[in-house]
Amino acid sequence: MNNFIFQNPTKIIFGKGTEKLAGAETKKYADKILLHYGGGSIKKTGLYDTVVKSLKEAGVEFLELSGVQPNPRLSLVQQGIEICRKEGIRFILAVGGGSVIDSAKAIAVGVPYEGNVWDFYTGKAEVKEALPVGVVLTIPAAGSESSPSSVITNEDGWYKRGLTTDHIFPKFGILNPELTYTLPNYQTACGVADIMAHIMERYFTNTNDVELTDRLCEAGMKTLINNAPKALANPQDYSARAEIMWTSTVAHNNLFGTGREEDWASHDIEHEISGIYDIAHGAGLAIVFPAWMKYVYKQDVQRFAQFAVRVWDVDYNFFNPEETALKGIEKLKEFFSSLGLPVSLKDAEIDDSRLEEMADKCTASDTKTVGSFVKLNKQAVYDILTLAK
Amino acid sequence: MNNFIFQNPTKIIFGKGTEKLAGAETKKYADKILLHYGGGSIKKTGLYDTVVKSLKEAGVEFLELSGVQPNPRLSLVQQGIEICRKEGIRFILAVGGGSVIDSAKAIAVGVPYEGNVWDFYTGKAEVKEALPVGVVLTIPAAGSESSPSSVITNEDGWYKRGLTTDHIFPKFGILNPELTYTLPNYQTACGVADIMAHIMERYFTNTNDVELTDRLCEAGMKTLINNAPKALANPQDYSARAEIMWTSTVAHNNLFGTGREEDWASHDIEHEISGIYDIAHGAGLAIVFPAWMKYVYKQDVQRFAQFAVRVWDVDYNFFNPEETALKGIEKLKEFFSSLGLPVSLKDAEIDDSRLEEMADKCTASDTKTVGSFVKLNKQAVYDILTLAK
Numbered sequence: 168m169n170n171f172i173f174q175n176p177t178k179i180i181f182g183k184g185t186e187k188l189a190g191a192e193t194k195k196y197a198d199k200i201l202l203h204y205g206g207g208s209i210k211k212t213g214l215y216d217t218v219v220k221s222l223k224e225a226g227v228e229f230l231e232l233s234g235v236q237p238n239p240r241l242s243l244v245q246q247g248i249e250i251c252r253k254e255g256i257r258f259i260l261a262v263g264g265g266s267v268i269d270s271a272k273a274i275a276v277g278v279p280y281e282g283n284v285w286d287f288y289t290g291k292a293e294v295k296e297a298l299p300v301g302v303v304l305t306i307p308a309a310g311s312e313s314s315p316s317s318v319i320t321n322e323d324g325w326y327k328r329g330l331t332t333d334h335i336f337p338k339f340g341i342l343n344p345e346l347t348y349t350l351p352n353y354q355t356a357c358g359v360a361d362i363m364a365h366i367m368e369r370y371f372t373n374t375n376d377v378e379l380t381d382r383l384c385e386a387g388m389k390t391l392i393n394n395a396p397k398a399l400a401n402p403q404d405y406s407a408r409a410e411i412m413w414t415s416t417v418a419h420n421n422l423f424g425t426g427r428e429e430d431w432a433s434h435d436i437e438h439e440i441s442g443i444y445d446i447a448h449g450a451g452l453a454i455v456f457p458a459w460m461k462y463v464y465k466q467d468v469q470r471f472a473q474f475a476v477r478v479w480d481v482d483y484n485f486f487n488p489e490e491t492a493l494k495g496i497e498k499l500k501e502f503f504s505s506l507g508l509p510v511s512l513k514d515a516e517i518d519d520s521r522l523e524e525m526a527d528k529c530t531a532s533d534t535k536t537v538g539s540f541v542k543l544n545k546q547a548v549y550d551i552l553t554l555a556k
Numbered sequence: 557m558n559n560f561i562f563q564n565p566t567k568i569i570f571g572k573g574t575e576k577l578a579g580a581e582t583k584k585y586a587d588k589i590l591l592h593y594g595g596g597s598i599k600k601t602g603l604y605d606t607v608v609k610s611l612k613e614a615g616v617e618f619l620e621l622s623g624v625q626p627n628p629r630l631s632l633v634q635q636g637i638e639i640c641r642k643e644g645i646r647f648i649l650a651v652g653g654g655s656v657i658d659s660a661k662a663i664a665v666g667v668p669y670e671g672n673v674w675d676f677y678t679g680k681a682e683v684k685e686a687l688p689v690g691v692v693l694t695i696p697a698a699g700s701e702s703s704p705s706s707v708i709t710n711e712d713g714w715y716k717r718g719l720t721t722d723h724i725f726p727k728f729g730i731l732n733p734e735l736t737y738t739l740p741n742y743q744t745a746c747g748v749a750d751i752m753a754h755i756m757e758r759y760f761t762n763t764n765d766v767e768l769t770d771r772l773c774e775a776g777m778k779t780l781i782n783n784a785p786k787a788l789a790n791p792q793d794y795s796a797r798a799e800i801m802w803t804s805t806v807a808h809n810n811l812f813g814t815g816r817e818e819d820w821a822s823h824d825i826e827h828e829i830s831g832i833y834d835i836a837h838g839a840g841l842a843i844v845f846p847a848w849m850k851y852v853y854k855q856d857v858q859r860f861a862q863f864a865v866r867v868w869d870v871d872y873n874f875f876n877p878e879e880t881a882l883k884g885i886e887k888l889k890e891f892f893s894s895l896g897l898p899v900s901l902k903d904a905e906i907d908d909s910r911l912e913e914m915a916d917k918c919t920a921s922d923t924k925t926v927g928s929f930v931k932l933n934k935q936a937v938y939d940i941l942t943l944a945k
Contacts (some may be wrong), residue, residue: 168798173570375795379806387768387771417772
């Protein structure tokens with residue numbers, strides 16, 4: 168087990184009706200805020216009205232910035248920064264999924280910074296301070312409600328880049344599983360793939376002696392595998408929705424990665440796909456992860472066999488562990504397929520004309536590698552994309 | 557799953573050599589502190605010197621209060637409160653195990669309170685503020701390094717009572733598994749029993765639909781079961797020590813209890829035993845828990861069967877689940893025994909002369925019940941103590 172520091176200060180408020188607490192929680196931080204959300208879905212479901220009522224009852228004044236898209240854009244972030252500066256706003260309430268939260272976090276770090284906020288995403292500058300952010304979550308997927316991360320897409324060149332800094336842990340995350348009843352099945356499935364991926368990025372590690380976190384990861388994955396089909400079959404199954412929602416947060420609050428090297432190559436590769444083709448991040452991960460696994464599993468056949476046995480209940484083949492390992496990968500692919508997700512670029516109607524371009528961007532023209540379980544150069548990323556065809 | 561709020565702000569600094577960071581972490585909160593510890597063991601091992609050096613290097617002035625005993629006493633707490641008031645001290649650094657930390661927390665809530673600090677432990681007063689506390693942990697057991705709880709024994713009547721308040725989450729917990737190499741095996745075993753108990757108090761619940769937390773609990777228990785024998789066989793097995801230490805914290809940082817009713821009857825009953833007989837808390841739990849289980853398992857045979865199958869790898873008897881449930885309880889008892897712990901009052905050389913007195917104190921003369929999986933009145937507690945004979 169490696170040395171580590173673990174701290175996650177976000178207050179999680181979980182359960183039925185909890186969105187009504189948004190105003191009171193917000194009031195602890197500010198009297199005037201930016202209410203940040205996506206399209207019209209929160210107006211259709213009535214969530215917008217509930218949150219607005221709760222803000223008014225708490226005496227919180229708000230300005231609105233809507234229009235956050237999946238793969239949230241830098242241009243809207245810059246608009247948000249301007250509004251906050253002009254209006255003296257010191258708190259952002261994000262109502263939505265990972266894209267809205269990530270956009271809110273980007274505004275939060277951008278407001279007190281004199282340069283271009285994109286500097287933080289390219290590593291050109293380091294975050295020193297940020298406005299506080301609160302969250303009412305509508306999509307369990309990104310884990311951004313209690314993570315120190317934000318991913319933004321720069322339309323100028325379609326670069327999708329991530330930022331991680333302790334300054335952007337949300338102050339609170341309000342999680343009501345009922346708010347996810349109206350998610351289309353495809354979006355629920357994409358969320359599940361994203362959560363699985365957050366766990367698998369941590370699970371496949373070269374660090375030895377990580378029994379507790381291995382088992383915690385397995386607990387999260389088994390819970391998802393059991394509950395995702397229930398939520399798709401009956402979107403109003405509270406219990407299934409609650410299991411998925413709580414798993415999404417725990418999967419990405421850093422606990423599962425304590426003491427171990429994490430990988431994140433599949434996320435890096437997926438960012439190039441959804442950066443160019445604008446498909447859902449979860450769908451991209453369902454395509455990339457099985458291909459990545461096939462490319463790297465020989466690095467640690469026993470770890471992949473453990474994944475197959477403990478997570479997928481595959482019988483261990485004592486005389487051919489590699490067969491067990493491969494069965495686990497196949498099970499994962501079948502699971503994603505059963506949820507209605509693409510598991511190849513072809514399934515997502517992406518041809519092979521830009522594989523080289525994606526491999527090139529992902530590795531900054533072969534000047535850096537991605538991942539740590541196996542360090543992947545441009546050719547390796549290209550080969551994985553080819554396996555994903 | 558029940559509605560819940562989850563927040564745990566403690567910063568965990570885990571791994572080899574981390575005790576050297578005690579000074580720098582402390583300096584963030586205060587220039588003058590109370591250094592609180594137990595007997596001479598931290599002087600023998602050299603930990604005292606390391607911490608003192610690190611405090612001096614960070615420019616932190618300190619006064620010392622040593623002498624914390626297992627089942628920490630109210631009288632020493634009151635001494636600590638006086639010192640802090642007189643010397644204007646605003647931070648307490650606890651170096652030790654759960655007893656030292658709990659004692660430090662009691663001092664921390666007592667300093668700013670005008671009444672008797674025991675009021676907080678009897679429920680007569682509510683904590684409104686507390687001094688910040690930091691921890692260098694030497695015994696993985698109580699989980700107090702990142703919990704909002706403290707248990708103190710009042711020598712006047714030998715009452716052992718607990719306090720839970722968000723004000724006493726430690727600011728930081730420094731956890732170096734190497735510091736546990738010198739623990740006597742019996743103390744390691746007592747710690748493991750305490751950690752198991754913290755998980756089991758949460759695991760045995762009447763709340764339905766708690767799959768993620770069930771599985772997280774099972775992950776923790778399996779990790780303990782695998783690593784405790786290794787640590788006893790080879791006290792310098794870093795990996796086993798690290799798994800036990802990290803499990804001890806995660807087991808009691810509230811995550812495993814999210815969304816579920818917890819029990820805590822076994823802790824309440826045990827407090828009466830160790831309050832009177834001054835045996836180690838973990839040893840008392842190893843005695844009480846199997847007896848409690850035998851008394852309550854019919855409340856939910858399937859939950860006890862799940863415990864047997866998933867935690868102890870017992871084969872499920874589809875035609876007689878009760879047999880499976882009982883096998884799980886037997887396995888737990890065998891495990892505690894194999895660690896060298898008492899599993900009956902007789903093993904601990906406690907006769908049956910004061911069972912009635914303990915049952916009486918535990919239930920405030922039969923005016924309240926303990927536990928929630930099954931609510932236990934005085935007679936029920938007496939019956940459990942009788943089963944533990």
